[in-house]
Amino acid sequence: MMGETPAAEAFAGHRELLFSIVYNMLGTVGDTEDVLQETWLAWAARDVTGIANPRAYLVRVAVNQALAHQSALRRRKETYLGPWLPEPLVTGPDAAEPAVRGESVSIALLVVVTERFVATAFGGDLPALMEMLAPDVVLWPDGGGRSAVGGPRPIRGRDKVARVVVANARGSVDVRYHQVNGDPSVVVFAEDAPLAVMVLDLEAGGEQVRDIYVVSNPDKLGSVPGHAAEGGSEPPSRRS
Numbered sequence: 001m002m003g004e005t006p007a008a009e010a011f012a013g014h015r016e017l018l019f020s021i022v023y024n025m026l027g028t029v030g031d032t033e034d035v036l037q038e039t040w041l042a043w044a045a046r047d048v049t050g051i052a053n054p055r056a057y058l059v060r061v062a063v064n065q066a067l068a069h070q071s072a073l074r075r076r077k078e079t080y081l082g083p084w085l086p087e088p089l090v091t092g093p094d095a096a097e098p099a100v101r102g103e104s105v106s107i108a109l110l111v112v113v114t115e116r117f118v119a120t121a122f123g124g125d126l127p128a129l130m131e132m133l134a135p136d137v138v139l140w141p142d143g144g145g146r147s148a149v150g151g152p153r154p155i156r157g158r159d160k161v162a163r164v165v166v167a168n169a170r171g172s173v174d175v176r177y178h179q180v181n182g183d184p185s186v187v188v189f190a191e192d193a194p195l196a197v198m199v200l201d202l203e204a205g206g207e208q209v210r211d212i213y214v215v216s217n218p219d220k221l222g223s224v225p226g227h228a229a230e231g232g233s234e235p236p237s238r239r240s
Helices: 006-026 029-044 054-078 107-122 126-132 158-168
Strands: 133-142 173-180 183-190 193-202 209-215 237-239
Touching: 006 029, 006 054, 029 054, 107 126, 107 173, 107 183, 107 193, 126 133, 126 158, 133 158, 173 193
Parallel strands: 133 209
Antiparallel strands: 173 183, 173 237, 183 193, 193 209
């Protein structure tokens, strides 16, 4: 896309920042890459030697392009089957420390709860799982109508959520732990291909799970690396 020119060097130096800003606005990798391509074309068409602050200029162009994409994205969401969640973006175990949530739940505690949750769910221990869930817990399944794990609407309440989770936590799969969109998350693989990404959100006290976000739409898992390419923070756990 870019040659070794001052314009290309400046764009490459700010690309990570631009990606982060646009992705946070749009929530999909594909749309973000489209915006960055449009930003590059606008940048490359100019005589950049007279631009005093390339960073500010590039951010302004990228944000304007992202705003133009938001209306089309909004229309897609209106016709989307089931809850719409941002596309999982695996940042890996060596990524920058994610921001602490407003509820001040420590990242270490979230990791521990997530691992406990997975072990309990795949172990089929329904009573223990219900104890981990808040009474008003909500499961947000984003399958886009293309996954058996996804559903047409959020599932609410401890009993319903626990039963759905245990019912779906079956089969021969591998479970790995990653940072996804800045949060400790679970990536479930089947036959070396990503099957779903799950993120938990805890109550303010950090004792129970209040929200479960699961993305299983295969169209949204394209940026999740497969087993051969990905490097999780722990060896995969085989669940049957």
